[in-house]
Amino acid sequence: MIGLMDCNSFYVSCERLFRPDLRECPVVVLSNNDGCVVALSREAKQLGIRRGTPYFKVRSLLISCGAAVFSSNYTLYQNISNRVMAVLGELFGEVEVYSIDEAFVHFPLDMPGSVEQAAGAAKEHIERMVGIPVSFGFARTKTLAKAANRMAKQSSCPEGVYVLDESREEEVLRRFPVTDIWGIGSRKGRWLLQRGVVSAWDLRLAPSYWIKEHLSLVTLRTHWELQGRPSIGPETPGAPRKGILSSQGFSREITELFPLSQAVATYAERAAGKLNDQQSTAGYVTVFVRTNRFRHDLQYAREVTLRLDPPTGSSTEIVAAAQRGLRIIFREGYSYAKAGVLLSGIDLPEALQQNLFISRDDRRQRLELAVQQLKSNYGRRVIHTLSSGGEHSWAMRQEYLSPRYTTNWKELPMVR
DNA sequence: TCTGGGGTCCTAGGACCC
DNA sequence: TCTGGGGTCCTAGGACCC
Numbered sequence: 001m002i003g004l005m006d007c008n009s010f011y012v013s014c015e016r017l018f019r020p021d022l023r024e025c026p027v028v029v030l031s032n033n034d035g036c037v038v039a040l041s042r043e044a045k046q047l048g049i050r051r052g053t054p055y056f057k058v059r060s061l062l063i064s065c066g067a068a069v070f071s072s073n074y075t076l077y078q079n080i081s082n083r084v085m086a087v088l089g090e091l092f093g094e095v096e097v098y099s100i101d102e103a104f105v106h107f108p109l110d111m112p113g114s115v116e117q118a119a120g121a122a123k124e125h126i127e128r129m130v131g132i133p134v135s136f137g138f139a140r141t142k143t144l145a146k147a148a149n150r151m152a153k154q155s156s157c158p159e160g161v162y163v164l165d166e167s168r169e170e171e172v173l174r175r176f177p178v179t180d181i182w183g184i185g186s187r188k189g190r191w192l193l194q195r196g197v198v199s200a201w202d203l204r205l206a207p208s209y210w211i212k213e214h215l216s217l218v219t220l221r222t223h224w225e226l227q228g229r230p231s232i233g234p235e236t237p238g239a240p241r242k243g244i245l246s247s248q249g250f251s252r253e254i255t256e257l258f259p260l261s262q263a264v265a266t267y268a269e270r271a272a273g274k275l276n277d278q279q280s281t282a283g284y285v286t287v288f289v290r291t292n293r294f295r296h297d298l299q300y301a302r303e304v305t306l307r308l309d310p311p312t313g314s315s316t317e318i319v320a321a322a323q324r325g326l327r328i329i330f331r332e333g334y335s336y337a338k339a340g341v342l343l344s345g346i347d348l349p350e351a352l353q354q355n356l357f358i359s360r361d362d363r364r365q366r367l368e369l370a371v372q373q374l375k376s377n378y379g380r381r382v383i384h385t386l387s388s389g390g391e392h393s394w395a396m397r398q399e400y401l402s403p404r405y406t407t408n409w410k411e412l413p414m415v416r
Numbered sequence: 417t418c419t420g421g422g423g424t425c426c427t428a429g430g431a432c433c434c
Numbered sequence: 435t436c437t438g439g440g441g442t443c444c445t446a447g448g449a450c451c452c
Contacts, residue, residue, distance in 0.1 A: 031420035038420075056418035072420085099452045185450050216426065218450080235424095245422055252417095294419060340421090397418090 001115055001163070002230075003105045003138040004145040005088060005122075007081075008153065008160075010101035010132070011039035014080045015070050017131045018405050018413050026067035030055050033249050033397045034071055043067075071398040079406045083130045091122045096234050104142060104234075119161040139164035142232045143225035146182040147172070147200065166228065173201035173226065183222040188215060200226055240278040240346065246271040247340020250394035253292065254336045260289065261326055265388035267341040268322035272315035273380055275343055276372055281311040283345025285318055287325035292337035302329040311347060314368050318343070319385045 007013060011029040016022050026043035030036065037044075037053045047065060049058050055069075062069060081100045089095045092105040107115050119136040126134050137149030144164055151172065152162035164172060179189035181200050191214075197203050203211075204226040212220050221231040246267040254260050264287060275282055288303035304325045308317065322341050374383050403411035 033418090033420070035418080035420050052420090054419040059418085102452080183450070187449060216449085218426065241423075243423075247421065249420070292419090 001107045001138045001140065002142055002145045003092075003107060003115075003119060003136055004098075004142070004149045005103050005105060005126075006135050006137075006149050006153075007084060007101040008133045008135060009039055009041055010081075011070075011072065011077055012041045012044075013132050014073070014077050015068070015402055016041075017080065018402070019068070022068050026062070026065055027070070028062065028067060029070045029072055030400065032072060033251060034399055035249070038072070069400050071401040073402050073404065075404045075407050076402065080130065080132060084126055084132055084134070087126050087129045088122070091118075091125065096237070098235070104145070107138065115163045116161055119163070120159060123160055133160070135160045135162075137162050137164065139169075140166060140228040141225040141230045143182050143222055144169070144228065147176055147180075150176075150180065169228070170201060173204060174199050176200040178203050181222060181226070183218060188219060191215075240280050240348065241274070242344070242346055244271050244274050244282070244343040244346065245340060246274070247288075247338065247342075248396055249338040250336070251397040252394055254394055255334070257327075257330055259394055260330065260336055260339060261323055262388060262390060262392065263339050263394055264289075264322050264326045264341060265319050265385055266392070267339065268319045269315050269384055269388050270380075271341050271343050272313070272318040273375065275313050275318075275346070276315070279313075280346045280348055281308075281313045282318065282343035283308055283311040283347065284343070285321045285325060286342040286344065287322050287329065287339070288342075289326070289329060289336050289339045291334050298334055300331060300334045302331075304328050305344075308345075311345060313349070314364065315371065316364075316368075316385060319387060323387060 012027045015027060015029065024043070025041075026047060027041040028037045028044050028049065029039040031038045034055055037049060037051060037055060037058065040049055040051060044062075044067060047058075047061060047067075049061070077100060084101075085095055085097050085103055088103055088105065093108060094106065096104040098104060107118065111118050115138050119138060123134055123136060126132060135149055135152040137145050137147070137152050138161075139145045139148045148162045148164035151157055151164070152160050176199055178184060178192050178197055178199055179186075181203065184192070184203075192198075192203065197206055203223055206223065208220060208223060211223050224231040248263075248267065250263065254263070268285070268287075284305050284307055286303055286305040288301070290301035291299055293299070293301075306321050306325050308321060312318065318341075326339075371383055403413070405411060405413045
């Protein structure tokens with residue numbers, strides 16, 4: 001059987017780990033720029049707040065209820081996630097990490113006891129070793145395991161473990177809304193509802209040719225998975241990214257070229273850093289800028305893609321290209337709210353097509369290497385291009401950031 | 417005042433080939 | 435009068451995921 005482990009309200013649980021005083025209290029975690037609510041504790045859900053709600057709309061409600069509010073602290077969450085996955089790996093062997101708070105596991109045939117017992121023990125062990133509450137759903141396929149996991153999170157399942165045996169599939173899927181199935185989003189969900197496909201069981205019974213014709217191969221796989229035929233393979237572990245995006249909204253709108261180009265340089269450098277981490281080169285740089293999409297006046301959004309020939313991993317070349325791009329799309333007279341840099345055409349250097357007409361500058365390569373070395377030893381911001389430096393008055397808002405308890409010597413939790 | 421960021425895969429359609 | 439059939443590769447955009 002395939003199992004899906006999912007951390008309960010993961011970001012909230014990470015914050016609570018170091019703030020046990022918040023265990024009973026409503027807690028929310030905000031997106032970048034403290035924009036939207038992206039994680040909620042059970043108590044916060046009971047206040048009627050939904051994931052994705054803009055913070056400014058619920059701020060007064062949260063304050064009046066004595067809720068704790070946090071900015072996203074990804075450094076902390078990623079570190080806690082690594083710990084959860086490591087413990088999971090000790091218990092189940094191979095783990096397919098699907099997201100920061102989810103992983104698929106297999107129940108090994110030689111494991112003693114029932115699936116329920118093993119998952120229950122694993123849940124307890126993770127909570128004891130790392131301190132994060134998790135849920136397990138087991139079933140014949142990934143899609144069914146996802147559904148089982150959802151069952152495990154319901155109040156009717158206090159153990160937090162749900163094993164969806166084949167014999168129980170019909171009973172469970174008949175009550176399972178089609179719109180809650182993994183792979184059915186809002187668009188397909190609406191389309192299916194209009195045609196009387198209401199439950200997961202309905203989708204399982206629908207004719208395959210009808211699904212293939214009107215929906216897609218992806219939905220056909222979902223349909224097979226609901227029938228118990230595994231159709232979604234494993235993700236390749238450690239596969240290099242095919243596109244690398246760094247973008248961010250500004251904490252205040254920008255009208256001048258200079259701060260905008262500073263921001264674009266910063267994002268380009270961040271993207272180049274991720275590119276270097278996977279030791280690849282990029283063939284294209286896309287730069288985009290846009291005004292506040294929630295405003296009705298003076299909308300402007302444009303992007304441009306420049307070719308890097310030959311492909312490069314050099315942060316200085318990538319920054320320079322991004323700034324060239326910005327000068328092409330920048331227009332005076334607008335208030336910019338967001339910019340971003342996307343790297344694509346990504347390849348490993350071995351696969352690199354050598355450009356016969358341009359010889360690589362050896363000194364520049366040595367410089368790149370030295371810069372990378374410094375960054376990996378002393379942190380990403382220890383050295384940066386001049387164009388990304390200076391004061392970032394537009395920098396992300398993070399008013400409620402918790403300390404990086406587990407990854408920074410200066411921010412270790414104190415026990416008094 | 418204030419509305420996230422980062423990915424993946426698939427499909428359709430165009431350009432091009434024989 | 436009559437205008438094939440089969441491919442590949444690339445890109446943009448859509449839908450979905452967390």
